[in-house]
Structures are given as C-alpha cells and as structure tokens.
Amino acid sequence: MGLPGTHRMTRSGEYAAVRTKGTARSGRLMTLAFLADESPGAIRFGFTITKRVGNAVHRNKLRRRLREIARHTAPSIQRAGRLVTIPRPIASEATFAEIQSEWQYLVRKLGLLPPAP
RNA sequence: CGUGGAUCCGAAACGACCGCUUGGUGUGGGCAACUGCACUGAGAGGAAAGUCCGAACACCACACGGCAGCGUGCCGUAUGUUAAAUGCGGGCAGCGCGGGCGUAAGCCAGCGUUGACGGAAAGUGUCGCAGAAAAUAUACCACCGGGGAACCACCGCAAGGCGGCGACCCGGCCAGGGUGAAAAGGCGAGGUAAAAGCUCACCGCCCGGACCGCAAGGAACGGGGCAGGAAAAACCCCACGCGGUGCAAGACAUAACAGGGGAAACGGGCCGCCGGUCCGGCCUCUGCAAGCGGCGCAAGUCGCGGGCAGGGAUGACUCCGGGUAUUAGUCGCACCUGGCGCAAGCCGGGAGCCGGGUCGCAAGGCCCGGCUAGAGGAAUGGUCGUUGAUCCGCUGGCAACAGCGGGGGACAAAAUUCGGCUUACGAAGAUCCGCAAAUC
RNA sequence: GGUUCCAUAGUUCAACGGAUAGAACGAGGGUUUCCUAAACUCUAGAUCUGGGUUCGAUUCCCGGUGGAGCUA
Numbered sequence: 001m002g003l004p005g006t007h008r009m010t011r012s013g014e015y016a017a018v019r020t021k022g023t024a025r026s027g028r029l030m031t032l033a034f035l036a037d038e039s040p041g042a043i044r045f046g047f048t049i050t051k052r053v054g055n056a057v058h059r060n061k062l063r064r065r066l067r068e069i070a071r072h073t074a075p076s077i078q079r080a081g082r083l084v085t086i087p088r089p090i091a092s093e094a095t096f097a098e099i100q101s102e103w104q105y106l107v108r109k110l111g112l113l114p115p116a117p
Numbered sequence: 118c119g120u121g122g123a124u125c126c127g128a129a130a131c132g133a134c135c136g137c138u139u140g141g142u143g144u145g146g147g148c149a150a151c152u153g154c155a156c157u158g159a160g161a162g163g164a165a166a167g168u169c170c171g172a173a174c175a176c177c178a179c180a181c182g183g184c185a186g187c188g189u190g191c192c193g194u195a196u197g198u199u200a201a202a203u204g205c206g207g208g209c210a211g212c213g214c215g216g217g218c219g220u221a222a223g224c225c226a227g228c229g230u231u232g233a234c235g236g237a238a239a240g241u242g243u244c245g246c247a248g249a250a251a252a253u254a255u256a257c258c259a260c261c262g263g264g265g266a267a268c269c270a271c272c273g274c275a276a277g278g279c280g281g282c283g284a285c286c287c288g289g290c291c292a293g294g295g296u297g298a299a300a301a302g303g304c305g306a307g308g309u310a311a312a313a314g315c316u317c318a319c320c321g322c323c324c325g326g327a328c329c330g331c332a333a334g335g336a337a338c339g340g341g342g343c344a345g346g347a348a349a350a351a352c353c354c355c356a357c358g359c360g361g362u363g364c365a366a367g368a369c370a371u372a373a374c375a376g377g378g379g380a381a382a383c384g385g386g387c388c389g390c391c392g393g394u395c396c397g398g399c400c401u402c403u404g405c406a407a408g409c410g411g412c413g414c415a416a417g418u419c420g421c422g423g424g425c426a427g428g429g430a431u432g433a434c435u436c437c438g439g440g441u442a443u444u445a446g447u448c449g450c451a452c453c454u455g456g457c458g459c460a461a462g463c464c465g466g467g468a469g470c471c472g473g474g475u476c477g478c479a480a481g482g483c484c485c486g487g488c489u490a491g492a493g494g495a496a497u498g499g500u501c502g503u504u505g506a507u508c509c510g511c512u513g514g515c516a517a518c519a520g521c522g523g524g525g526g527a528c529a530a531a532a533u534u535c536g537g538c539u540u541a542c543g544a545a546g547a548u549c550c551g552c553a554a555a556u557c
Numbered sequence: 558g559g560u561u562c563c564a565u566a567g568u569u570c571a572a573c574g575g576a577u578a579g580a581a582c583g584a585g586g587g588u589u590u591c592c593u594a595a596a597c598u599c600u601a602g603a604u605c606u607g608g609g610u611u612c613g614a615u616u617c618c619c620g621g622u623g624g625a626g627c628u629a
Contacts, residue, residue, distance in 0.1 A: 046494075056530055068499045071136070096500070
C-alpha cells in the first residue's frame with residue numbers, strides 16, 4: 001500500500017462518492033477530487049490510474065510517485081476527508097518535481113493547504 | 118576479416134536520507150480482534166507477460182456402461198519420478214545446389230534445407246473461371262473406313278457412265294483440340310484404313326517378396342499392360358489418450374440420530390445426452406434419545422413432544438456504477454445458549470534448492486536438517502549525489518580516435534506451486550556451426 | 558486470478574474455400590428548388606496483424622494485437 005493504514009481508501013464506494021459528490025480541480029497532468037468528512041479524522045488518499053497510462057510497470061511507477069508526494073504532504077493537511085488523484089496519461093512522462101508542484105498547487109486550490117508564500 | 122544462425126552468460130554499480138509489506142525476539146496498550154515502539158532478517162523476472170500445453174494439489178460419489186465431444190499422429194532412443202515437451206540418431210517425402218551415367222525419358226550418390234509426416238483402392242461431398250472434357254472418362258470438333266441425297270466437270274443424241282465435292286447415316290474412336298494449379302504413364306519402334314499398351318524394347322508405376330533392419334522402412338528377384346488426380350489445416354475413417362471443476366479449488370472451529378422397507382409423483386449429484394446408480398426429501402416401521410408432564414418412596418413406567426429452530430441491542434464487515442425502498446449473510450463482545458452455518462478469520466507447506474548421513478560400481482534411491490517473496494484498490498519503493506554500457510550534437514583528424522556539451526539504460530512486474538511452449542527485449546562476451554569441400 | 562468468445566466500409570450487419578467482398582444508414586458531388594428538406598442519380602470508402610495449408614483464404618490451421626461476456 002505504501003501509506004499508513006489511516007490514510008488509505010480501500011473501497012470502490014468511497015471512490016465513487018468522492019468523484020460524484022466531491023469538488024474537483026484539474027491541472028495539466030492530473031485531476032484531484034476531494035470530499036470532506038462530517039466527523040473529524042485523518043485525510044485519506046486514493047489513486048485511480050487508468051490503463052491508458054501504460055503497462056503495469058508505468059502504472060506502478062506513477063502511483064508510487066504520487067503516493068510519495070502524498071505521504072510527505074499529509075502532515076500539513078488538517079482537514080478530514082477523502083482525496084482522489086486521477087492522473088492523465090502524459091503524467092507518466094513528467095518529472096517528479098513537475099508532478100509534485102502541480103499536485104501541491106491543486107491541493108491549495110481545494111483549500112486544503114494555505115496559499116504558497 | 119565480414120556476415121548469419123544456435124546455445125550459454127547477463128539483466129548497470131555504489132552511497133545518503135525518507136518510506137511500505139512481512140517473519141522472529143523483546144516490550145507497552147487492549148477482554149479480544151488488533152495495535153505502538155525497539156532490535157534483527159527477508160522482499161519481482163528471464164521472460165514474473167500471453168494463458169497455449171502439462172503436472173502437483175484440492176473438491177465433487179475413487180470416478181460405472183454406451184454415445185457424443187476433445188486432443189495427439191513416421192521410427193528408435195535419452196532426459197523428464199509421470200506428463201507436456203526437448204535433445205540426439207534414423208526413415209520417407211518436397212525444394213535447392215553442383216556432379217556422374219544415359220541419345221533421351223530417366224537413374225545414381227553427395228551436400229544444404231524444409232516437413233501439423235496415419236488413411237484419398239471405407240464412404241459422402243468439393244475442384245470456380247478457362248477449356249471439347251475436371252474424375253463415371255462420356256459427348257463434341259477434327260481424323261479414318263463404308264454407304265450416300267444434292268451440286269459441279271467430262272463422255273454420250275439419249276438412257277446413262279466416270280470423276281470431284283460432299284449434307285446425312287453406320288462404324289472405328291481417344292493419337293490431335295492454342296485451356297488450366299491439375300488432362301488420365303513417358304519415349305522409340307512395330308502395327309493400322311486412321312489410331313490406340315493394341316504389341317514390343319527401355320524407363321516409370323502397381324502387386325507379391327527371399328533377405329536386411331529393434332522399428333519406421335529398404336530390397337535381390339518374380340509377376341502385372343497400367344489400374345488408383347488433388348485436397349483429410351472438408352466431413353470423415355483408423356490407432357492411442359482424456360471423468361469433471363479449478364486456489365474465486367477447497368479445508369478448519371469435539372459431538373449433536375441410527376437402521377429397514379415402500380412408492381415411483383419431487384429435488385440434487387455422478388458428464389453434454391441416454392442408461393444405470395447414489396444422496397436428499399416424502400410415506401411408513403423399529404431402536405435410541407434432549408426436554409416437559411402424570412403416577413410411584415425409589416428403581417422405573419405411561420403420555421406428550423421431538424432430534425436444530427427463534428428473538429433482541431450495539432459496533433464492524435461482506436455486497437454495491439448511481440438513486441429509492443426493502444432484505445440477507447458473517448464476525449467480535451454482552452444475552453437466553455450452546456451449536457450449525459459462514460463470502461469475515463485462519464490454513465491452503467504442495468513443489469524446489471542446498472548440506473549431511475546411508476544404500477548402490479554408477480546413474481541414482483531413501484532418511485534427516487536448513488533455506489524458501491507472500492501482496493491483496495494489491496508491498497518489494499521515492500528523492501538526491503557519484504561513476505558510466507551505449508547514444509546524440511559540435512570541434513579537430515585521412516582514419517583509429519581525442520576534447521567539450523547533452524541524455525542515461527531494453528522488454529516487462531509475482532497473485533497456489535512447478536515443468537514446458539509462444540511472444541517482447543539494449544550492450545558486451547564465450548562456445549559451436551553455416552556462407553562449403555572432397556570423391557566417383 | 559480463472560474461463561468463454563469476438564474482430565468485415567464512418568456505423569449496424571451479409572457473404573457453400575472461387576464475380577470487381579454486398580446491403581442499409583451515414584459522407585462527398587450532381588439534378589431538382591428562390592434557398593433548405595424530401596426525392597432521384599453518381600462517387601469514394603473495408604476483411605485487426607504475421608505466417609502456414611490450398612491452384613485459390615474474409616472463410617481452414619497456428620502465433621500476435623485489440624475488445625467483450627461469465628465466474629466471488
């Protein structure tokens with residue numbers, strides 16, 4: 001899994017709820033969707049990597065990079081909820097720094113982090 | 118030297134920081150499930166891929182009979198506990214190369230290469246177009262022989278005669294007919310009115326076959342005028358093999374009725390169908406028996422009842438593309454109150470490798486010990502730095518190459534395990550072999 | 558993971574192993590109309606890919622690619 005258990009999303013119902021009820025922000029490389037939880041708790045992350053991205057090796061690589069970014073950013077996010085990341089196929093060709101900066105930019109647009117100084 | 122093929126090796130290296138899954142030990146929390154911390158070990162491939170074969174293993178009733186269906190298909194041998202498969206050797210057939218013999222048809226040996234390589238004289242069906250004809254060899258054109266209307270020429274006064282051409286009829290009849298992927302033995306001679314294996318020589322072919330070979334098969338010799346085109350990756354026939362389903366198989370958590378008979382109307386399973394059979398249910402009988410009640414001081418006896426069903430609170434889980442309504446199942450804890458059941462939990466350790474012992478001449482057999490990835494919205498990683506196989510650009514140089522800059526490894530990731538097959542794949546290296554040679 | 562199946566014009570479907578691979582809708586051009594629609598007419602356009610069997614392959618066989626269904 002790559003993330004502590006409290007930060008995981010494991011059921012397809014959760015993904016569906018976030019995509020239909022949550023608010024989404026799109027960038028050049030990916031789309032982020034967020035759904036706030038009523039009760040307090042930790043932020044939970046999910047990743048949807050479609051087969052259009054490539055074969056299993058490329059999908060694994062991309063998911064691990066996104067997971068690593070989320071792992072480093074998670075302590076800064078105070079709100080409870082569920083956040084789904086859906087990258088576009090071109091994201092597999094981007095560098096780690098490009099993915100990281102866009103992901104954090106989209107997270108700020110969703111109001112989960114204070115604006116960049 | 119170049120180039121091609123096969124097999125093997127190999128799958129960039131090192132470091133720092135931050136993480137994930139999991140085994141063990143210690144320790145803390147919790148009733149438990151579980152969870153925190155510390156230390157220590159393990160953590161993708163040669164194809165993990167495609168899912169094309171096979172095996173292990175598991176369950177279904179240890180696996181019944183027939184039909185259907187599916188698979189395999191030259192021979193020997195080795196490896197593979199068996200299988201799938203692979204290696205080696207051989208046979209036959211096709212193609213290519215050059216050579217020898219022969220007037221030629223053709224034959225002979227050699228080298229290379231290819232072959233899903235049982236059967237087309239068991240049966241059914243197919244062979245478009247073209248062509249006279251496409252599988253029963255018939256009709257047609259043309260040819261040859263006989264008869265011969267009409268017409269023409271000649272002779273004759275005429276009747277008529279003779280000759281030519283010849284519709285048509287009878288017979289010969291497959292040698293010729295520019296087609297086609299394929300045309301029904303070839304070639305030479307004889308033969309004939311013209312022809313034809315009609316006859317003969319040679320060659321080919323078919324049948325039998327001494328003998329050789331483990332076998333596939335080869336073959337001296339003898340016989341036969343020659344039938345029998347192709348395709349079975351068309352149906353099919355023959356031989357051999359196959360019970361079904363796949364880890365989403367399944368197992369676990371003491372026990373919680375047993376046996377006989379009947380009916381043949383029900384359900385399920387063994388295989389897709391039929392037969393046959395098994396299990397369950399139904400009816401009935403016998404035995405045992407929880408519980409309740411009556412009688413009895415008691416042992417006991419009589420009757421009812423009945424052999425697994427019902428309800429509730431809370432938390433979580435299973436399931437779900439979305440919505441509404443409703444419901445089911447499971448787990449832990451607390452309940453009557455245990456069990457059953459269970460998709461949650463847990464197991465799924467099988468097979469392989471290494472070492473030792475022992476038996477054996479050996480190949481190898483047996484025993485013991487150790488090692489072994491176990492994830493599951495799916496771990497095995499992320500970032501940075503150094504080095505750099507190779508590549509790109511620029512400059513210099515005839516060239517090898519040198520300098521500077523850039524980029525930085527191919528294909529592709531376990532999902533029960535193992536053996537094969539197929540497909541994908543960067544660089545370097547190792548071994549063997551071919552692109553021939555020799556003889557007649 | 559396992560298992561079953563499919564692939565033909567832009568789309569939906571045809572085609573005993575033998576035409577120039579056919580039809581409908583769609584597309585483009587033309588006729589008609591003041592213009593459009595409708596109608597009529599013409600045209601273009603395809604066998605997923607690589608081998609094999611066969612005289613000949615969309616069809617039969619074997620690899621590959623892509624896609625779909627079933628299975629808790």
